Amino acid sequence: MQNALKELILQMADDALVLGHRNSEWTGIGPMLEEDLAFSSMAQDKIGHALALYTILHEHMGEPDPDKLGFMRKEEEYRCCQFVELPIGEYDFTLARHFLYDHAELIRYEMLVNCPFEPLAQMARKVRGELKYHVLHADTFLRELARGTEESKARMQAAIRYAWPYALGMFEITDADAQLAAAGAYAGEKERRSRWLSTVSSIINDAGLQVPEPDEAKAIYGGRKGYHSEYLKPLLDEMTEVVRLDPTAEW
Amino acid sequence: MYGSTNLTEQDAKRMSDTSAEDPQKLAEFEDRIARGEKIEPDDWMPAEYRRQLIRMIEQHAHSEIVGALPEGTWITRAPNFRRKLALIAKVQDEIGHGQLLYSAAETLGKTREQMLDDLLNGRSKYSNIFNYPAKTWADIAVIGFLVDGAAIVNQVINSKGSYGPYCRALERICYEESFHLKQGHDNFVYLATGTKQQREMLQDAINRWYRPLLHFFGPPDHLSAHSEKLMKWKVKLASNDDMRNQFLDQYVPKILELGLTLPDPNLRKNADGRWEFSDPDWEEFKRVINGDGPCNKERLAVRRYAELAGRWVREALMKPNDTYKVPLA
Numbered sequence: 001m002q003n004a005l006k007e008l009i010l011q012m013a014d015d016a017l018v019l020g021h022r023n024s025e026w027t028g029i030g031p032m033l034e035e036d037l038a039f040s041s042m043a044q045d046k047i048g049h050a051l052a053l054y055t056i057l058h059e060h061m062g063e064p065d066p067d068k069l070g071f072m073r074k075e076e077e078y079r080c081c082q083f084v085e086l087p088i089g090e091y092d093f094t095l096a097r098h099f100l101y102d103h104a105e106l107i108r109y110e111m112l113v114n115c116p117f118e119p120l121a122q123m124a125r126k127v128r129g130e131l132k133y134h135v136l137h138a139d140t141f142l143r144e145l146a147r148g149t150e151e152s153k154a155r156m157q158a159a160i161r162y163a164w165p166y167a168l169g170m171f172e173i174t175d176a177d178a179q180l181a182a183a184g185a186y187a188g189e190k191e192r193r194s195r196w197l198s199t200v201s202s203i204i205n206d207a208g209l210q211v212p213e214p215d216e217a218k219a220i221y222g223g224r225k226g227y228h229s230e231y232l233k234p235l236l237d238e239m240t241e242v243v244r245l246d247p248t249a250e251w
Numbered sequence: 252m253y254g255s256t257n258l259t260e261q262d263a264k265r266m267s268d269t270s271a272e273d274p275q276k277l278a279e280f281e282d283r284i285a286r287g288e289k290i291e292p293d294d295w296m297p298a299e300y301r302r303q304l305i306r307m308i309e310q311h312a313h314s315e316i317v318g319a320l321p322e323g324t325w326i327t328r329a330p331n332f333r334r335k336l337a338l339i340a341k342v343q344d345e346i347g348h349g350q351l352l353y354s355a356a357e358t359l360g361k362t363r364e365q366m367l368d369d370l371l372n373g374r375s376k377y378s379n380i381f382n383y384p385a386k387t388w389a390d391i392a393v394i395g396f397l398v399d400g401a402a403i404v405n406q407v408i409n410s411k412g413s414y415g416p417y418c419r420a421l422e423r424i425c426y427e428e429s430f431h432l433k434q435g436h437d438n439f440v441y442l443a444t445g446t447k448q449q450r451e452m453l454q455d456a457i458n459r460w461y462r463p464l465l466h467f468f469g470p471p472d473h474l475s476a477h478s479e480k481l482m483k484w485k486v487k488l489a490s491n492d493d494m495r496n497q498f499l500d501q502y503v504p505k506i507l508e509l510g511l512t513l514p515d516p517n518l519r520k521n522a523d524g525r526w527e528f529s530d531p532d533w534e535e536f537k538r539v540i541n542g543d544g545p546c547n548k549e550r551l552a553v554r555r556y557a558e559l560a561g562r563w564v565r566e567a568l569m570k571p572n573d574t575y576k577v578p579l580a
């Protein structure tokens with residue numbers, strides 16, 4: 001159970017760190033200053049969540065300190081889904097990912113508010129409120145762009161379609177899943193996926209866009225087991241470029 | 252400097268000719284400023300006052316958003332959580348400053364769109380210092396400590412100016428800048444007192460930023476076109492040389508006390524308490540300001556990409572009946 005819990009927390013932390021990294025790439029180049037600011041603050045939140053989760057692993061579960069966990073593991077030791085690894089692309093993809101990912105993340109925290117492992121439950125209760133603003137931002141922009149111009153509608157539809165198989169990959173099941181469910185710690189990825197599907201489907205429909213088929217066969221899995229897309233390695237190299245100059249120095 | 256008040260000869264001539272203005276209104280306006288009152292958007296103001304303020308605030312706004320670019324590329328490379336979170340928050344603040352300043356300039360009648368267009372077509376400038384590259388992590392320490400430090404000198408002085416919306420924006424900005432300076436100083440001290448490699452990185456960065464920092468406050472007074480009017484109207488509040496001197500006075504000792512050096516054998520404080528230094532090559536300053544610096548093209552290319560790639564988003568969000576409203580600042 002301890003190991004299953006570690007696995008789950010690592011998945012959550014790595015997702016948040018890598019997507020926070022991606023969101024931070026919008027600094028200075030957003031479609032308008034307001035969006036620069038929005039992605040920048042969401043990136044801060046996500047990286048902050050990653051830090052809090054690594055801190056739980058360090059303080060309660062005997063793992064190395066957060067900077068080591070976040071920055072100094074090998075690529076195959078990361079447990080993020082491939083969805084968060086993809087480059088930011090244009091704003092349409094970024095927004096589609098933000099919408100699809102943040103709903104799934106909010107649901108995961110909601111499923112953890114009564115987790116018997118108190119540090120995680122406590123964090124879930126705190127983070128839940130913050131994430132509500134993230135999904136509000138995503139929902140608003142998705143709706144506005146879907147109802148904007150012909151171009152913006154077509155772009156958002158295409159972006160959701162492109163992102164979909166990766167989004168399904170967020171719910172990859174590992175050995176930890178059944179153990180956590182049996183222990184009443186976390187109801188599992190299947191449950192999360194079905195909640196997510198009903199939430200995002202109704203928002204996508206309301207916006208006048210089509211929901212892609214939730215075809216399990218098309219889901220892009222691997223990340224939770226350490227098999228990553230071609231984009232993670234360069235991302236990690238970039239992230240550690242400075243600290244690798246001298247990992248023993250204080251920065 | 253952030254919002255440059257440096258005039259061309261032509262500007263200076265236009266400034267001194269206020270014959271087109273109503274003499275009584277002009278006298279009242281100047282009396283108000285002399286009494287220390289703030290001018291608000293709906294108040295009467297001379298055309299040249301408006302023009303110079305737009306120019307200055309707009310340049311300041313551009314400096315904030317272009318200034319976010321060299322630092323922004325280091326967010327993903329920051330060496331640990333603490334530095335990473337501090338740097339994102341800092342760069343975000345700078346973008347926020349841009350937003351605030353565009354709003355302040357808009358109260359004078361020029362839209363943000365027009366200002367951003369003029370940034371891209373080269374009609375309006377931004378601080379010269381952001382045309383230099385941030386090559387290593389130590390550059391982030393130098394920027395955070397010394398470039399922000401120089402900017403604060405400029406901004407604190409400008410916050411005592413006569414135009415209400417600009418002063419209020421600057422007060423908020425200066426409050427946030429004090430945190431940037433703290434973070435920048437912390438980063439700077441860590442490298443200065445760190446390993447040999449870290450100290451060398453920092454010294455190298457200082458050597459490269461020394462001249463751009465001297466250039467930051469604009470050409471020396473004896474080489475710049477003057478306008479008594481700008482001073483009288485409290486658009487310009489201190490001379491370039493005075494601001495530069497204040498900066499050197501505050502920061503040189505802090506650099507030296509960490510055992511670092513500055514790449515100028517002639518840098519010293521003279522008997523009158525003024526800092527002397529070697530000619531920092533004002534020709535280079537001119538070249539860079541006119542577009543021929545190491546990063547001018549790259550900076551504008553990034554802004555141009557942002558404008559073009561984001562156009563469909565802005566178009567989609569614009570309601571067909573939207574009309575332009577002057578913001579309240």
Ligand SMILES: [Fe+2]
Pocket residue numbers: 340341343344
């Ligand atoms: Fe901030």
Ligand SMILES: [Fe+2]
Pocket residue numbers: 315344345348424428
């Ligand atoms: Fe600023």
Ligand SMILES: [Fe+2]
Pocket residue numbers: 345399428431
């Ligand atoms: Fe700053």
